[in-house]
Amino acid sequence: MQAVSTGQTLAAPIPAQTAYLNGEFLPLDQARVPVLDRGFIFGDGVYEVIPVYDRAPFRLEEHLRRLKRSLAAIALTNPHDDAGWSALIDTLIAHHPWPDQSVYLHVTRGVAPRNHAFPEGVKPTVFMMSGALRLPSEAERTMGVSALSLPDFRWLRCDIKSIALLGNCLLRQAAVEAGCKEAILFRDGWLTEGAASNIFVVSHGVLLAPPADHLILPGITYELTIELARTHGLPCEVRPVSEAETRAADEIWLSSSTNEVLAITRLDGKPVGGGMPGPVWQQMAQWVAASTRAQRGRGR
Numbered sequence: 001m002q003a004v005s006t007g008q009t010l011a012a013p014i015p016a017q018t019a020y021l022n023g024e025f026l027p028l029d030q031a032r033v034p035v036l037d038r039g040f041i042f043g044d045g046v047y048e049v050i051p052v053y054d055r056a057p058f059r060l061e062e063h064l065r066r067l068k069r070s071l072a073a074i075a076l077t078n079p080h081d082d083a084g085w086s087a088l089i090d091t092l093i094a095h096h097p098w099p100d101q102s103v104y105l106h107v108t109r110g111v112a113p114r115n116h117a118f119p120e121g122v123k124p125t126v127f128m129m130s131g132a133l134r135l136p137s138e139a140e141r142t143m144g145v146s147a148l149s150l151p152d153f154r155w156l157r158c159d160i161k162s163i164a165l166l167g168n169c170l171l172r173q174a175a176v177e178a179g180c181k182e183a184i185l186f187r188d189g190w191l192t193e194g195a196a197s198n199i200f201v202v203s204h205g206v207l208l209a210p211p212a213d214h215l216i217l218p219g220i221t222y223e224l225t226i227e228l229a230r231t232h233g234l235p236c237e238v239r240p241v242s243e244a245e246t247r248a249a250d251e252i253w254l255s256s257s258t259n260e261v262l263a264i265t266r267l268d269g270k271p272v273g274g275g276m277p278g279p280v281w282q283q284m285a286q287w288v289a290a291s292t293r294a295q296r297g298r299g300r
């Protein structure tokens, strides 16, 4: 039978990058998974995004710990030990020209006939790719970014770094359509997180962070930010943060592996505090930069 073209074309070409798929390194545009992969059918898998500075993964131990936690939460056996993951990640980094990269890794429950219950004896699918690390622009750092508040309608296991991100995609898209960089999510009057970031609030000189419970992802940058606040003696409270406190904040920040810590200077079109990145953010951004600089010296 003759193959029929679907007429589908890619809006953007697949970048010339190397992928890792189930034991093989190959060009990204040649990597294929069967349509019955449970990642494709059910979103049944977990992932990590690891920033790389000067060819060394930043906070790798913490990322691998969170990966293990996510895998355990969905009852999926870890396909590699830490040394195995580390070696694969190093090889993937070495395939690419950029000193600073963003490694994406993804494990699904593998290929099986479509049935909601878990199949037995199926090998997980392991996929990785890496691109240039794209940190916020100079303008975003200098001026801060805008956010849109939205009700958090996602499921109740946001602590699992699940590849099923439809809720997050819908929320981010609504923010982008409103001309914003990120959504700030509230559930029943309480701050949770962003569509793809954690959110911090500064109120009267105190850094406030919602607790890392089942309603947010325990961000590696979130943990770093709290750790740096404690190390440097910045008052920091990890506790539920109300929507009213967030709206009255002197400063609001977002944090993620590819944004580091970024000031949100407009919320729903209104200025946050003075409408410019605040002094506490300036201080934290310097501490974060010092951490990533310390890493740079250790490039391999």
Ligand SMILES: Cc1ncc(COP(=O)(O)O)c(C=O)c1O
Pocket: 049, 168, 193, 194, 195, 196, 197, 198, 216, 217, 218, 219, 220, 221, 222, 255, 256, 257, 258
């Ligand atoms: C929903 C969500 N929360 C928080 C984060 C921040 O996590 P990390 O600092 O580990 O990048 C992310 C990152 O992608 C995310 O998707």
